[in-house]
Amino acid sequence: MTFRLEARRLACERDDRWLFTDLDIEIGAGEIVRIEGPNGSGKTTLLKILSGQLADYQGELFWCGEPMRRVRVDFLANLLYLGHAPGVKAALTPLENLAWYQALAGEQGNEAERMQALAGVRLTGFEDIPAAQLSAGQLRRIALARLALIQRPLWVLDEPFTAIDREGVAELEQRLLAHAQRGGSVLLTTHHDLAPLGELRRIPLGTGARHATQ
Amino acid sequence: MTFRLEARRLACERDDRWLFTDLDIEIGAGEIVRIEGPNGSGKTTLLKILSGQLADYQGELFWCGEPMRRVRVDFLANLLYLGHAPGVKAALTPLENLAWYQALAGEQGNEAERMQALAGVRLTGFEDIPAAQLSAGQLRRIALARLALIQRPLWVLDEPFTAIDREGVAELEQRLLAHAQRGGSVLLTTHHDLAPLGELRRIPLGTGARHATQ
Amino acid sequence: MPRSDTLTIRESRGGLGGAVAATLRRDLILMLRRRSEIMNPLVFFALVITLFPLGISPEPALLTTIAPGLLWVAALLATLLSLDSLFRADYDDGSLEQLLLAPQPLPALVLAKVAVHWLMTGLPLALMSPLLGLMLGLPGGSYLILAISLALGSASLSLIGAIGAALTVGLSRGGVLLSLLVLPLYIPVLIFGAGAVQAAILGDGAAAHLAILGALLSLALMLAPWGIAAALRISING
Amino acid sequence: MPRSDTLTIRESRGGLGGAVAATLRRDLILMLRRRSEIMNPLVFFALVITLFPLGISPEPALLTTIAPGLLWVAALLATLLSLDSLFRADYDDGSLEQLLLAPQPLPALVLAKVAVHWLMTGLPLALMSPLLGLMLGLPGGSYLILAISLALGSASLSLIGAIGAALTVGLSRGGVLLSLLVLPLYIPVLIFGAGAVQAAILGDGAAAHLAILGALLSLALMLAPWGIAAALRISING
Amino acid sequence: MWAFIHKLGSPKWFYGISARMQPWFWIAAVLLIAVGSVWGLAFAPADYQQGNSFRIIYVHVPAAFLAQSIFVGLAVSGLVFLVWKIKVADMAAAVMAPLGAAMTFIALFSGAVWGVPTWGTWWMWDARLTSMLILLFLYLGVIALRGAFSSRDSGSRAASVLAMVGVINIPIIKYSVDWWYTLHQPASFTLTSRPSMPVDMWWPLLLMVLGFYCFFIALTLMRTRNEILRREASKRWVRDLAREEG
Amino acid sequence: MAFDSLNEFLQMGGHAPYVWAAWCVTAALMVGAVLHARFERRSLLRDLKRRERRAMSELSRNEVNEA
Numbered sequence A, B: 001m002t003f004r005l006e007a008r009r010l011a012c013e014r015d016d017r018w019l020f021t022d023l024d025i026e027i028g029a030g031e032i033v034r035i036e037g038p039n040g041s042g043k044t045t046l047l048k049i050l051s052g053q054l055a056d057y058q059g060e061l062f063w064c065g066e067p068m069r070r071v072r073v074d075f076l077a078n079l080l081y082l083g084h085a086p087g088v089k090a091a092l093t094p095l096e097n098l099a100w101y102q103a104l105a106g107e108q109g110n111e112a113e114r115m116q117a118l119a120g121v122r123l124t125g126f127e128d129i130p131a132a133q134l135s136a137g138q139l140r141r142i143a144l145a146r147l148a149l150i151q152r153p154l155w156v157l158d159e160p161f162t163a164i165d166r167e168g169v170a171e172l173e174q175r176l177l178a179h180a181q182r183g184g185s186v187l188l189t190t191h192h193d194l195a196p197l198g199e200l201r202r203i204p205l206g207t208g209a210r211h212a213t214q
Numbered sequence C, D: 001m002p003r004s005d006t007l008t009i010r011e012s013r014g015g016l017g018g019a020v021a022a023t024l025r026r027d028l029i030l031m032l033r034r035r036s037e038i039m040n041p042l043v044f045f046a047l048v049i050t051l052f053p054l055g056i057s058p059e060p061a062l063l064t065t066i067a068p069g070l071l072w073v074a075a076l077l078a079t080l081l082s083l084d085s086l087f088r089a090d091y092d093d094g095s096l097e098q099l100l101l102a103p104q105p106l107p108a109l110v111l112a113k114v115a116v117h118w119l120m121t122g123l124p125l126a127l128m129s130p131l132l133g134l135m136l137g138l139p140g141g142s143y144l145i146l147a148i149s150l151a152l153g154s155a156s157l158s159l160i161g162a163i164g165a166a167l168t169v170g171l172s173r174g175g176v177l178l179s180l181l182v183l184p185l186y187i188p189v190l191i192f193g194a195g196a197v198q199a200a201i202l203g204d205g206a207a208a209h210l211a212i213l214g215a216l217l218s219l220a221l222m223l224a225p226w227g228i229a230a231a232l233r234i235s236i237n238g
Numbered sequence E: 001m002w003a004f005i006h007k008l009g010s011p012k013w014f015y016g017i018s019a020r021m022q023p024w025f026w027i028a029a030v031l032l033i034a035v036g037s038v039w040g041l042a043f044a045p046a047d048y049q050q051g052n053s054f055r056i057i058y059v060h061v062p063a064a065f066l067a068q069s070i071f072v073g074l075a076v077s078g079l080v081f082l083v084w085k086i087k088v089a090d091m092a093a094a095v096m097a098p099l100g101a102a103m104t105f106i107a108l109f110s111g112a113v114w115g116v117p118t119w120g121t122w123w124m125w126d127a128r129l130t131s132m133l134i135l136l137f138l139y140l141g142v143i144a145l146r147g148a149f150s151s152r153d154s155g156s157r158a159a160s161v162l163a164m165v166g167v168i169n170i171p172i173i174k175y176s177v178d179w180w181y182t183l184h185q186p187a188s189f190t191l192t193s194r195p196s197m198p199v200d201m202w203w204p205l206l207l208m209v210l211g212f213y214c215f216f217i218a219l220t221l222m223r224t225r226n227e228i229l230r231r232e233a234s235k236r237w238v239r240d241l242a243r244e245e246g
Numbered sequence F: 001m002a003f004d005s006l007n008e009f010l011q012m013g014g015h016a017p018y019v020w021a022a023w024c025v026t027a028a029l030m031v032g033a034v035l036h037a038r039f040e041r042r043s044l045l046r047d048l049k050r051r052e053r054r055a056m057s058e059l060s061r062n063e064v065n066e067a
Ligand code: HEM
Pocket: E057, E060, E061, E064, E065, E068, E107, E108, E109, E110, E111, E112, E113, E114, E115, E116, E118, E123, E128, E129, E130, E132, E133, E191, E192, E194
């Protein structure tokens, strides 16, 4: 069965300023959608609304045609969200971090899978070091390992390229493309230029900071 | 008088792994130096050592030919450091944040200067809003406003482009160039491609995460 | 990794047991990895008890009179302080966000976290309390009742306190605010807990008090997880 | 902005007064902007005082006997809890790093932060204490001594505690650890503070106690800023 | 002088020299403690007031002395580590802290046990007992702080600072606790007001005290060597050494 | 000798539980500390040797690869 996330007439106000109004978004299998806009235009806010973390908005959300409120758990079972914070416990090793995420997703993984996922983000050799002793980019790579480990069709990624080095960015782009080709879909924000993802759809948000003074 | 920061035979070990050894760095007026390397190669560590924040290294540092230990305060009076964390108080407005930084630098600024610096990072209209209500990129822009406000010859910037949108990146690049042309110098790390800063020097660091397993 | 060739929509199916067990395991590892952190509430407990003779008077008769109340208030404060970090660490590094996005019932996951907290704080406190009772000159027969009342009561304290911890998790200086929210709710537990010890000293049956503590605990067990889950959603939403 | 055309090396010259004043002002604004946070230690103080009659016994004679110690221990705990966030907020958002990189003597800047902490915690506690003394049935003449001893003593508490806060600022669960480190060091202040009130109740001169409190404070004023600065450098280094 | 200090600072040098010193301290410790124990337990006359229960003194007092000395040792090591950056000093501090806490515990425990036959209670809030308890808390604080850092170097520095702050405070705490006790409790029973003891009782005590000190030094040397092996595991000389010993 | 018989010695004039408890706890802690230190040393050396062996085997494997 295929899936579809829809937003109808979405609007969000912050500090007497409308970040966006009358926004209609539709995202289905195989699509990569990029949300664009300058700093402060509301990208993070939009992603949080779409992934059901913020209730402070107007408009309606649908998952496979059903109102989000009714099918929230079904929706969550299909969602993988990566936010500004990597969600990695500093006192645990990368392996332990991933084990928890797998169990949380309702899966019973094994160690080999997790090792492979870590190898996929080039953390071989760091599997057993407490995450506190890794660099900014390595921390985020642990979070990115979840993309390979946990099978979810819809990815919502808020600036996934932050702190990742050039090679890492290229690999991640490939991963996103592959995901779309397998029928998954990706909703992301980033300030990077994404060269190889030529065919992606863009949702531009307001002019953000600049002209937004009341 | 001109200035020079030198590092001689710098070496740093983390977890039985040498991040770098025998590193000689010299940076003088008018130079832009970029420290390169993949995630986990030790860029942040190096910048912290060079700015006198980490004591856990081998080798020696000199400021204008004098050993760093002896001229630490003189050195600090010439340094502007921006780290991973923006150093912005969420409960204060951008203006108040800048006022504190100015006083800390030993300067008696006035409001007009601060307004102008905020305008320079396109935060006009947000001067009086508590920083907690700004987006990730806007927060970092407050930190960047210090570059214009506080006159220091040596800038040490750790991933200054994080969370900044495309236009903002271009403006910041211009600002770095202008600083170097005025005789200042910049030491930075970034994973972005810096097109217009063609002539900058690069210091490559080890291979980082990849081959670093013991 | 076993990978189907094309991705399809997934059912939200079970795995609750696994998720709860993994959360228990994770929090236990986190606690045990910093062995010293288990000691901390214990030492705090002992320290606060030490402050009172120093501040009040070292006279044994007086100390024995106030001992049950002293022990209970100190244990309560120790639990309270350790609660502050229950969700905060998870909030700061973003894993709380991920916990809320898991397709599992939040109250169950949260209950696992609270259980670990009690196991690592309340239970050790209860086990150590007889020693401090001894130092305050509590009469012989009351040690067991002291330990049981603290074990039962501190479980309620953890549950109730977790609601407060969840509500204040997003606020920068939650510590003191948390105390304000939670201390008034602790009063019934305190009254019956200290009452049980007092009754044991006087030789009355402490059973009634313990029964009420048990009732409070089962009430807290039924209601608190929902409260905690709701509070977390509110905090994250801000 | 007035801008010289070319940048040259800069002397590390004065501006210390301005930096200290700005830090004082900044911390005061931060405190005042969250009006409720000033209230928090006060309410915590009052709540702890209320717990004891509930846990121990509401008998007035007993309460009066233990009142000086109770008031002092409660004030001490309130100060302690509010200390945890003294440097933590600055650490989290990176402004502590910037404070350490300022070309100003760190002990002076740090002293400004501690001064604000005392002004917003210790002083209000001292001013409120007579009210709680009244509720615990403290006899008439001792209120002034109570307030003075708390005002003097809490300044030492802020200074000593700030060393602990600086040492634990980078640690995820500083709260309880902080208490562990700092409470033993608080004992002299507690003894002479509570002793002053007790002396005032008994009608002996409390002057000697107050003098010792003053001596402790001046010692702390001389040594603590250096300790705090050293501790901060260590914490940042981690 | 300087050369000597820096030689001492080298873990390798210390590892060698301590290997030579260690046996002597072990021998001295075993001899002193053995003689002192037999003498104290079996030959010293019983106390005319306390009977045989006074024989606890032979473990109680040495442990109490040692407990206090070790904290001073911690502070001195901390100072040496912070000022001269001598790593061995910090390694010694790291192994001394748990030993000091153990000695404090022994003093507390033996005192508490002794209290039952003499005072009829396990514990009373006597000045000396209370300050001993506080010393235990200070030890626990230093140990906990060291363990709380994920970076060993920061943990070492922090523990050093705390030990130094604590050692400044110990006399203040002792003084104030004494003052507090005399204030509240007009001398009903104090440890100091005992009749001075006969020589037959005193000699074994002296032997035991010396024996405990030798034991402390020997054990500290031994565990510091372990700590060196742990921290310097990647150094060439340690690896050579591992091959030789194997 | 302050005691007439072994039995009397063990009874310590009625103070046996106290005297022996204090002495035994002391002895246990001190002996335990020594044993712990020895065990620690042995396991550290064993660890070092294991590391050394692994380093050697890796070295030889690399040589084989290069050849
Ligand atoms: C938990 C209970 C106790 C603790 C914590 C304790 C603590 C101490 C300490 C710290 C010392 C060393 C004082 C110094 O450095 O000069 C000491 C010495 C001594 N204690 Fe205790 N003690 C306790 C119980 C007792 C009891 C019950 C007795 C016997 C009635 C006793 C008899 C002695 C004697 C005779 C000395 C040596 C006196 C001297 O050298 O000044 N202690 N104790």
